[in-house]
Amino acid sequence: MKPNLITKITLCGLLLNGFYGQAQKTTLEVNTTNTVTKIQPTMYGVFFEDINFAADGGLYAEMIKNRSFEFDTPLMGWEQPNSDTHSFNNESGIATTIKALENKTNPSFCRVLVKNDKGFEMINVGFRGMGIKKDAKYNLSLKAANHNGAIKKIIIQFIDKDKKVLGETSIVPTSNDWKGYSAQLTATQTEAKAQLKITFEGAGTIDLDMISVFPEDTWMHRKNGMRKDIVQLLYDMKPGFLRFPGGCIVEGRTLAQRYQWKKTVGDVEKRETLINRWNTEFEHKPAPDYFQTFGLGFFEYFQLAEDLGAQPLPILSCGMACQFNTGELVPMEELDPYVQDALDLIQFANGSVETPWGKVRSDMGHPKPFNLKFIGVGNEQWGPDYIARYKVFEKAIKDQYPNMTIVSGAGPFPEGDYFDYGMEELKKLNAEIVDEHYYKNPQWFRENATRYDNYDRKGPKIFAGEYAAQSVAIASPDNKNNWECAFSEAAFMTGLERNAEVVNLTSYAPLMAHEEAWQWTPDLLWFNNLEAYGSANYYVQKLFATNRGTDLINITKDEKAVTGQNHLFASAVKDVVSKDVIVKLVNTSSSAQEVNIDLKGNKLSSKGTLTTLTSANLEDENSFANPKKISPIESEIKVKNNKAITSLPPYSVTVLKIKMK
Structure with a gap:
């Protein structure tokens, strides 16, 4: 069944539910004392890829196209x-x-x-x-x-x-x-x-x-730096990590066009210009003038992560070009330079100023190490060729840097032969973190809130590295950042949070797009040459990330997790630093739902705050004309005898926050 047909059927189902159903009354129990697991600081982060003119023409504030006359057509621009x-x-x-x-x-x-x-x-x-x-x-x-x-x-x-x-x-x-x-x-x-x-x-x-x-007015007033308004939107999310530089851009259409981090550091004038792999990828949006000057390079990515208070998470080529393109392979006996790139990157990030690559970092103005803890091997490769190369990388990295956490990949899809093979092999290797990607229709996200409920708690941790609900179909130019996509992602995210014992990192993708120069939709942020705004999906991500908490606690209905019963999804955390209990509620029904929240355990304040995202129209979107059409509305809620009663609007995402005494 085509995704757009699924969307229409889903919409009809939601409307029928509203027509026949009355406002639901549900009692939820929250245990505020017992910690299920710790929420990782990396739980909610951002994934940057240079697609949709996200770097040159976007985050990197350079205004001149082809400033050094290095494009394939030297006078282009x-x-x-x-x-x-x-x-x-x-x-x-x-x-x-x-x-x-x-x-x-x-x-x-x-x-x-x-x-x-x-x-x-x-x-x-x-x-x-x-x-x-x-x-x-x-x-x-x-x-x-x-x-x-x-x-x-x-x-x-x-x-x-x-x-x-x-x-x-x-x-x-x-x-x-x-x-x-x-x-x-x-x-x-x-x-x-x-x-x-x-x-x-x-x-x-x-x-x-x-x-x-x-x-002159760049982020943190850095000379030749980044666009202030775009970075501000990222900063406001309080991301736990920054994954970079991609994405398929890591792999390249060919190995010669792969991302090579060593060519992106040092003197900006000496960084080698490279064609962007998204330049002619899609017939619906060719961009023959899309190149990478690497003014935004690995040093700048590390610096941005530091500015955001986020862990840097670089992803490196494993010697395989994009398997959707050429699938070109480096022979195993010629893999050493690729492995050395990974080892040298760790030295660049963490080495002392006496080391060769630590000195490069220091000479660029950052003597202090960047405290790199994670490194990714390959983007979304699959099959025996990937596993064979991953083994070589893993051994070399762990031999020199045993405390470095390695992120592996399970391919481009969340199910199927590629995924099953990859997960099975990575489990055998005791992989630490496996990156899963899913671009699916909104219904899939609602139906898969339980995806991780039965994952092995002793197996690899999960990085939900790329996901976004597709209103039409994957890679369709007609996809929209509409409200149904956004609240469906929120429903799914309650499942990610409920399974924080397994899921340690998550990020929406792609991160941003130029209004006139995009290749892929939907995207979290949109910008033109003067303005930038967050989509409805952005506000969902921000709401979860800024209310991450430190400890997962149970929220149940009739002693069962709230995973879509009566179109209601929920997760709960507490923050032992700020002394807050935080409950996230997603109503995917066309009817309002009255919820009685019974908070057992800690004594709580007599009032709390409700932050709500909602829209009556599933097709509503934010835009340059109305950038905050769907944005958070805050109100007060009364708490009596550790009980709070609230009415959840139709199609809504709500966060309840109450102080513990």
Whole structure:
């Protein structure tokens, strides 16, 4: 049955339930004293992958596309509207690219021949434009070699679609040899689709490279850093971990295109540009201009994890290209460099400044180790080839770093032959954490809240590393971040939390998408060049993550876990630090449900708080026009004799928090 048909049937079922049923009255018992298990600090985290222009054009605040002329088409992103190539009568000049082969990582630069004073222009189009805000400051930098001092001045301007100037600065290039220059522009108005125009005074030849513009106001005011509004949304979630850099981007379509972390650290100018594997993956949304400059590299990922108060969780290639593409394999006898990459990464993260890779980290400005505790081997590989390679990685890592926790994978699906084989083999190997992925329709998430109830408590721990309800079908361009998807994920998450003895890490995927440059939907966060907002799914994730608690406690109905009876799902925790009892309730019915919560054990405050997410329409979504259409509403609830009574709205996610005396 097609997922969209399942969704329609589910919707009909929910509506019929509301038509025939009356508001349910349910009594739930919560034992506030007995701890079932500890909730891991990593229980709720975020998974970052450079898909949907999430890095360049997104989180990484660089505004210039193809700043160092290294794309496969070296002048992609750059226009020269009045050059010789467009008008033989004008003959104002021309820009071409030169490849200096002795420079292995950044070989190309732009050579500009300015013939006269007719105003030769170069325009950078940005990432679907450039978002600038009135009175905000933007830092420009570039490298130039001014042959014989021919060019007297370089004029740099923000312009809009009508070529109106929205901010201007200039640079006087003073050297025949390569030299760095910087200046600052102040935007005179807000514009989502600005471009950067460069014009030249004088006549002759000048070479340009690394033309860059960043907002001055970045996250934590770091020079050439990350977009503040996007990181703020992540910070507000209080994630327990940050998984990076993917995702299928780890593997690459081919091994040559895999993610190689060593090429993403050190001097930004020396980081080698690589085509993004999502560039032509989907016919519905090709992105031939999608490349990785790696300005957002492994150092920046570790730093971001530290900023978020999250454990870093890097995932590395195991010598297998994406099995949905080429499935290219490194022969077992040639696997050593891949294994060494993993060992060197641990040294980069945790080694002293006296170690070779610890020194690289220190030279980048972070002498203190990053305290890496987890490392992932492969993304979602499957089959005997993966298991054989995993064994080699596991032995090498444990021999040198016995306390490092290794994350393995059970393939791309939550069931079937690939999954069954992987889980069986990983159990034999006493794997520590197995990464499971599930992209399914909303009904599947509601029906699988009990997925982990019968998992072996002595077997591998589970990382629910990628999941998101698909309103239409996996990878469909028509998927929506609608409310049915969000509350269905919440229902499933109560099952993850109830099984915290087994489930130690969870993360929605993908994390973010550019409004105009996405490849995959749905996504947790959406952004354009000026704004970012959280989807309904984001608010579900945030509600669970900021109410994680420290100890799992039992919540039952008639001594049974609440796993969808009468369309009600529940989990409960307590926080021994803040002294809170926290109950999470999900009503997936079209009717309100009255719930009597009997809290046994600790004496509680006479009032608590209710935080509710709800919408009457299953198809409702947040948007740029209405970014908080579905967002938390907080109210007070009275508690009498350790009992609280509340009415759960139809299609709602509710968190009840009460202080313990």
